[in-house]
Structure formats: C-alpha cells, structure tokens
Amino acid sequence: MKIHEFQAKQLLAPYGLQVPEGGVAITAPEAGDIARRLGGPVVVKAQIQAGGRQKAGGVHQVDAAEAAESVAGRLLGRKLVTAQTGRNGEMVKRLLIETAIAAKRELHLALLVDSSSGELMLIGSAKGGADIEEQAARGEIKVNQLRLGAGSEPRKQEIARFLSELGLDGALQEQGCALVDGLRRAFLELDASLIEINPLAVTEQGGLVALDVKMMLDDNAMFRHPDLAALREEDEASAAELQAQRHQLNYVQLDGDIGLVANGAGLGLATLDMVVAAKGRPANFMDIRTTAKSLDIAQGFRLLLDNPATKALLINVHGGGMQPCDTIAEGLGVAMRRSGRKLPLVVRLAGNNADFARSRFKNFGCEIVDCPDMWSAASTAVAIAAKGA
Known part of the structure; x- marks a missing residue:
C-alpha cells in the first residue's frame, strides 16, 4: 500500500527522522498561510503517490507566501503525469509546503526486503536526487548494499562501515547510525515493504534531513494496523x-x-x-x-x-x-x-x-x-x- 510523502514523514518522525518544518494544504490560501508562517523560501510539493514529480512540474521552490499561493492554485485540481503514473496521471488534491533546506550534499538511503533471500536490505548511494535509478543503471553512480538479516538486531559496526562508504564520518556517521536504526525499527513495527529517503540532505549545520520520503506498507499486514489501513485513498487506488x-x-x-x-x-x-x-x-x-x-x-x-x-x-x-x-x-x-x-x-x-x-x-x-x-x-x-x- 502506497502512502503520501507527508504521511510517511509523519509516521517516521517518532523514529528519529528529521524533516523540514511544514504543513499540508488543500486550498491555495492555506498554502499561502503555511508559507507565511514558515517564513523565507519554501518548497511547494504536489502530493501524489508516484515519483518523478519535479520533472512533471509538481515541485516548486518559491521565496514568498504570495508565490506559494499562486503555485498552489495552478497545481491543485490538476492531473500530474509522470513516468510512474501512466498517461492518465494522478489528481493533485493536497500540497506539502516545507521550509526550503540548503543541502551541502545529497545522499540516497533505503530499506527494503530482498526478494531472493527474504532478508532486510539496506541500500544507499553517496549521491541522491532525481533520476538515481537511471544513473545507477548506466553505471554513473555506485549503489552500496548491506544485508541486515531478519532486521531484528542492530548491527552498528557494519552500518557504520556502510555509512563511511557513503562519505559520512564522525558526528554525521553517528547520526546516520541512529537514523538507520530508527528506520529499521519502523520497518518492522509498521510492516513496511519499502522506506526510501531520496534525497537525504547533509545540511550546512551538519545535520541529516530527509527532503523526500517514499514509503510502502504491506497490504497483507494491515489487519494488524487498522490505523494505517485508514491511510489508503481508495479513489487513488484501482x-x-x-x-x-x-x-x-x-x-x-x-x-x-x-x-x-x-x-x-x-x-x-x-x-x-x-x-x-x-x-x-x-x-x-x-x-x-x-x-x-x-x-x-x-x-x-x-x-x-x-x-x-x-x-x-x-x-x-x-x-x-x-x-x-x-x-x-x-x-x-x-x-x-x-x-x-x-x-x-x-x-x-x-x-x-x-x-x-x-x-x-x-x-x-x-x-x-x-x-x-x-x-x-x-x-x-x-x-x-x-x-x-
């Protein structure tokens, strides 16, 4: 079961995931109010359950609340067509308005189930952002992998080495280890099938902030999570x-x-x-x-x-x-x-x-x-x- 970016960020925040301050708007005036409250540059992001939003014109950074309201007016009620939506696209009904984060560098980090072994797999790249799958397929970036077994036991030393290969050392590595452990716990406790952070920003202040999160939950486990099952948007599913x-x-x-x-x-x-x-x-x-x-x-x-x-x-x-x-x-x-x-x-x-x-x-x-x-x-x-x- 797919969920929206804002829902994923809300679910993962108790597990230690740091995200930009923001709010969800369903009208253009609401988007302007949120941007005004946040102050400074903000990012207006269409909330559809598909990737490729930025290329399709679904993500905009603006400097003022008036501009955020204007962008929101153009996006809401519009069908966004990306490589993952198919030609019919998906209707934009909500927007996530977030404080714009200046990234010193961007990484990619994900947890998923390895279909060949049934083990929990940690994957990551020292480079994040758009088109990462295509870049990896062309051999332009290296994708690191670490098997975590059943995922029930933390493996800090192995994870620290993994993060070191992504260029995270010292305090950043400690933050990264804590982040991976939190994501691991969330994956198991929420019966996820995918948690992907792309990009994961290294900020100028030396922090790790998730700029975008994709999360999928196991449909077959929803009987254990009636609160999560309620997140499903039936009009967006078949x-x-x-x-x-x-x-x-x-x-x-x-x-x-x-x-x-x-x-x-x-x-x-x-x-x-x-x-x-x-x-x-x-x-x-x-x-x-x-x-x-x-x-x-x-x-x-x-x-x-x-x-x-x-x-x-x-x-x-x-x-x-x-x-x-x-x-x-x-x-x-x-x-x-x-x-x-x-x-x-x-x-x-x-x-x-x-x-x-x-x-x-x-x-x-x-x-x-x-x-x-x-x-x-x-x-x-x-x-x-x-x-x-």
Whole structure:
C-alpha cells in the first residue's frame, strides 16, 4: 500500500527522522498561510503517490507566501503525469509546503526486503536526487548494499562501515547510525515493504534531513494496523483491486486480453509466465485465496467479464482441502449468469473435486476447453484470444 510523502514523514518522525518544518494544504490560501508562517523560501510539493514529480512540474521552490499561493492554485485540481503514473496521471488534491533546506550534499538511503533471500536490505548511494535509478543503471553512480538479516538486531559496526562508504564520518556517521536504526525499527513495527529517503540532505549545520520520503506498507499486514489501513485513498487506488481484496482475492489489472484465474500466488505467477511464453498478453493477475467462498469468486470473475479487453478466460486451479475445484466452478457459473457475457473458457483442473467441477461447469451451461496440463492450457488460451482479436 502506497502512502503520501507527508504521511510517511509523519509516521517516521517518532523514529528519529528529521524533516523540514511544514504543513499540508488543500486550498491555495492555506498554502499561502503555511508559507507565511514558515517564513523565507519554501518548497511547494504536489502530493501524489508516484515519483518523478519535479520533472512533471509538481515541485516548486518559491521565496514568498504570495508565490506559494499562486503555485498552489495552478497545481491543485490538476492531473500530474509522470513516468510512474501512466498517461492518465494522478489528481493533485493536497500540497506539502516545507521550509526550503540548503543541502551541502545529497545522499540516497533505503530499506527494503530482498526478494531472493527474504532478508532486510539496506541500500544507499553517496549521491541522491532525481533520476538515481537511471544513473545507477548506466553505471554513473555506485549503489552500496548491506544485508541486515531478519532486521531484528542492530548491527552498528557494519552500518557504520556502510555509512563511511557513503562519505559520512564522525558526528554525521553517528547520526546516520541512529537514523538507520530508527528506520529499521519502523520497518518492522509498521510492516513496511519499502522506506526510501531520496534525497537525504547533509545540511550546512551538519545535520541529516530527509527532503523526500517514499514509503510502502504491506497490504497483507494491515489487519494488524487498522490505523494505517485508514491511510489508503481508495479513489487513488484501482477500484477493481480494492473490490477484489474485499472478496478474498489478490488482483492486478494488466493490459492484455486473456483473463487469468488461479488459486495460489505461485500458481498464478507461473500461469502468467506461461501465457507470456506462449506469446500471449495477460489481462490480469488473479489469485483466489483459500478463504474465498463461491460468491467471492463470482465477484472476481465479474471483474474479468466486465473488462471489454478480455477475449478468453484461462482457469488454472488445483483443488485443496479448504478450497475444492467445484467451489471455483460454481463462482464462475454464478458470475456468467449474472453478467450475461460469455467468453471462451480454457480450463486446467487438478486436485480435490476436479471431476465434480467439470460437471458443475456443464450444469451452469459453461462450455469449457479442458486441458491436461498448464502449457497446453496457456497455448490454447493464447490461440483462442488471437482468433478473437
């Protein structure tokens, strides 16, 4: 779950993160009032859940409150299009007004989960700011990495060496160690999946101040954090994905024409990969959780049937003890009757109640192409979708 920059700064402040003084405005006069209170140069920053704001004209430094109010008037209610928003952009509904900080130098620092090992990873660069990913890809800057294991134990000596490689020594290194320890605790206690500070400014006064913060929280842990779950802005997230979550489904909309359904994240990803390998284009990723009932599954199938780009459905399920195959067959049958739209159905069934599921498909009037294995199912779905193009 993405959150806004101002929310991330508020969450991380109790863990020792130093940020510029500022406030959030939802109207241009409010932006002017905040700038007037802060005094001196301020930065007006559009609050959208995507990077690349400065390049897109969403970040401005101004010298006076009147200028801050003028910039706010131009930004609020406008869609900001960046490399991360897609061509439709995101609507600017809030602005963060902060005291402008003179940086002696800028660094990059982040904590994330290493997908290959499951360990907490600290990464950083002696240079921060815009386009850091592109610069790293071109080999123009060095990105340092330090594995922190499960992250439950501080490792001050290793972190001190890591920060020394970023050019932080003496008092700055001590501050950096305290900062990393605070971020580590925040990462674990708040069930984050990413905390990124870019840039982290070294000020003229010898302090470390986070000029921009990006933070993501683990959706699957939100049951432990109802206060954090309330930070989600439903109008900024995919309505379909939110609806799926409410019905025990993991769903991601894609831009292809083959609707995919699987019960298990690994099986779903493998199905998606096979469709791509067969030169097809998945319309979505969908993982049916073991807690989903037939009516939940019907809601998921409705998402696929309501997508006008979908030309065929590929259902790849392995029935288990908690969720036999016929439960998924029943969900599809209910969805197709409610929707009234029929699509070619390519099915690969295995496990508990697979044969019964085939009879349930027939009872619902669902004509299926029954495939014996995953590859034949994927290639068949691709061929059918191509004919319907």
